Amino acid sequence: xxxxxxxxxxxxxxxxxxxxxxxxxxxxxxxxxxxxxxxxxxxxxxxxxxxxxxxxxxxxxxxxxxxxxxxxxxxxxxxxxxxxxxxxxxxxxxxxxxxxxxxxxxxxxxxxxxxxxxxxxxxxxxxxxxxxxxxxxxxxxxxxxxxxxxxxxxxxxxxxxxxxxxxxxxxxxxxxxxxxxxxxxxxxxxxxxxxxxxxxxxxxxxxxxxxxxxxxxxxxxxxxxxxxxxxxxxxxxxxxxxxxxxxxxxxxxxxxxxxxxxxxxxxxxxxxxxxxxxxxxxxxxxxxxxxxxxxxxxxxxxxxxxxx
Numbered sequence: 001x002x003x004x005x006x007x008x009x010x011x012x013x014x015x016x017x018x019x020x021x022x023x024x025x026x027x028x029x030x031x032x033x034x035x036x037x038x039x040x041x042x043x044x045x046x047x048x049x050x051x052x053x054x055x056x057x058x059x060x061x062x063x064x065x066x067x068x069x070x071x072x073x074x075x076x077x078x079x080x081x082x083x084x085x086x087x088x089x090x091x092x093x094x095x096x097x098x099x100x101x102x103x104x105x106x107x108x109x110x111x112x113x114x115x116x117x118x119x120x121x122x123x124x125x126x127x128x129x130x131x132x133x134x135x136x137x138x139x140x141x142x143x144x145x146x147x148x149x150x151x152x153x154x155x156x157x158x159x160x161x162x163x164x165x166x167x168x169x170x171x172x173x174x175x176x177x178x179x180x181x182x183x184x185x186x187x188x189x190x191x192x193x194x195x196x197x198x199x200x201x202x203x204x205x206x207x208x209x210x211x212x213x214x215x216x217x218x219x220x221x222x223x224x225x226x227x228x229x230x231x232x233x234x235x236x237x238x239x240x241x242x243x244x245x246x247x248x249x250x251x252x253x254x255x256x257x258x259x260x261x262x263x264x265x266x267x268x269x270x271x272x273x274x275x276x277x278x279x280x281x282x283x284x285x286x287x288x289x290x291x292x293x294x295x296x297x298x299x300x301x302x303x304x305x306x307x308x
Contacts, residue, residue, distance in 0.1 A: 087210025104141025176207015177292035183211035244279030
């Protein structure tokens with residue numbers, strides 16, 4: 001598969017003869033035509049000219065992406081919401097298609113994005129069709145489809161630190177918030193262990209508020225491989241645990257913060273293999289902190305110390 005950047009700066013796929021995500025020859029031809037369109041800036045007339053209805057196969061395909069097994073079978077995921085789609089455009093994420101409802105087109109879609117989008121990628125549809133393909137009860141009227149970015153972890157990778165490693169995190173809301181927090185603190189890499197929540201599920205994607213398009217996500221990273229990689233790169237593995245002491249100065253930005261499962265925390269095998277265990281002092285009462293809240297507190301302290 002080959003690809004290029006057109007003059008709008010947006011990434012487009014060009015060699016898509018074997019479209020696995022299209023189960024219909026007619027729809028396959030339509031998607032091929034769509035991705036070989038005119039890369040001129042999107043004008044108001046272009047919006048109106050693209051007013052069409054979704055075919056049944058298009059609608060079924062988009063709806064299938066609400067389920068993980070179909071997302072990874074087709075290596076595509078859904079972006080829902082005006083801000084989220086605009087964030088993807090600004091980050092030059094390779095959007096495949098944008099569906100805009102009539103109401104959003106006239107009231108909510110910012111015209112400043114018109115010149116940044118290839119008009120062949122945009123399809124104006126009715127508000128009822130947006131509701132039919134959305135996973136939300138009250139969608140904003142803008143939905144996009146984009147490819148799942150794939151990063152394969154290897155112990156031979158160059159320096160990734162500082163990074164976050166999440167072990168069997170299950171809650172999509174937590175993952176979305178952690179990715180958003182990571183972006184705030186300038187963390188470029190987030191690694192997920194096997195049996196973690198899908199980072200491209202609709203709820204996670206919405207929760208990232210666009211951070212997903214600015215961070216490299218590495219899935220199915222085994223801890224043993226991470227440990228070997230960290231030893232080779234002289235990276236400190238810092239595990240968070242409720243019994244750990246407060247963060248002490250690490251005097252380096254070569255660290256990886258390890259956070260565990262929401263209910264079980266980290267297993268002893270990881271805690272015992274880490275360079276250091278840290279915790280958050282409790283000054284009041286309560287059994288524990290939310291995982292994403294803990295991540296923000298610890299990241300603030302780690303980043304303050306190594307960059308302060």
